[in-house]
Amino acid sequence: GDSVTQMEGPVTLSEEAFLTINCTYTATGYPSLFWYVQYPGEGLQLLLKATKADDKGSNKGFEATYRKETTSFHLEKGSVQVSDSAVYFCALSDRKAAGNKLTFGGGTRVLVKP
Amino acid sequence: DTEVTQTPKHLVMGMTNKKSLKCEQHMGHRAMYWYKQKAKKPPELMFVYSYEKLSINESVPSRFSPECPNSSLLNLHLHALQPEDSALYLCASSQDRGNQPQHFGDGTRLSIL
Numbered sequence: 001g002d003s004v005t006q007m008e009g010p011v012t013l014s015e016e017a018f019l020t021i022n023c024t025y026t027a028t029g030y031p032s033l034f035w036y037v038q039y040p041g042e043g044l045q046l047l048l049k050a051t052k053a054d055d056k057g058s059n060k061g062f063e064a065t066y067r068k069e070t071t072s073f074h075l076e077k078g079s080v081q082v083s084d085s086a087v088y089f090c091a092l093s094d095r096k097a098a099g100n101k102l103t104f105g106g107g108t109r110v111l112v113k114p
Numbered sequence: 115d116t117e118v119t120q121t122p123k124h125l126v127m128g129m130t131n132k133k134s135l136k137c138e139q140h141m142g143h144r145a146m147y148w149y150k151q152k153a154k155k156p157p158e159l160m161f162v163y164s165y166e167k168l169s170i171n172e173s174v175p176s177r178f179s180p181e182c183p184n185s186s187l188l189n190l191h192l193h194a195l196q197p198e199d200s201a202l203y204l205c206a207s208s209q210d211r212g213n214q215p216q217h218f219g220d221g222t223r224l225s226i227l
Binding site: 036051102 | 118120145154155156157159162170204206208210211213214215216217218219220221
């Protein structure tokens with residue numbers, strides 16, 4: 001079945017540092033890929049998405065490129081802020097799966113210190 | 115601001131109580147979802163509704179009973195819950211086409227005494 005693996009946290013960074021969170025996936029079909037962010041006490045927010053190979057999703061300074069050859073969708077941000085402290089989830093949705101189900105990675109907690 | 119609204123934000127109930135969680139969206143989405151999220155874990159899918167019909171039940175115990183009265187509303191009825199059911203319950207919605215992103219509410223934090 002489908003699966004998503006992302007690096008375990010917590011990831012602790014200083015403000016203005018470069019952030020990378022690795023995400024790899026396994027899927028039998030043609031998945032779309034997503035990054036969601038969850039701030040403390042809140043639900044999940046869609047951060048960015050990519051629907052086909054070589055697509056680059058971007059939002060709020062975050063970027064991720066859909067790499068079919070390496071089955072990866074790594075999240076990057078060039079200069080993090082304290083407000084980026086959150087849990088980040090990589091997820092996929094396979095159009096062959098019923099009900100538009102999302103498969104999530106385990107989540108990566110990011111802590112940005114001033 | 116989230117476009118999926120969940121009420122209440124917090125709920126404390128005893129194991130013999132009956133309560134309901136409510137979810138509302140006005141984005142015209144025809145697929146709606148219930149998830150359970152434990153601390154430091156990703157959300158776990160419970161139920162999926164498509165065009166107001168239950169399409170997926172992930173083997174959820176019968177003490178959780180979903181209901182979709184119309185295309186904008188989703189309820190989760192709770193009865194005789196156990197302490198291990200304490201969690202954050204998230205509602206989400208999406209267009210009912212493959213690979214569309216889901217939009218989440220802020221959740222209801224449920225505590226079972």
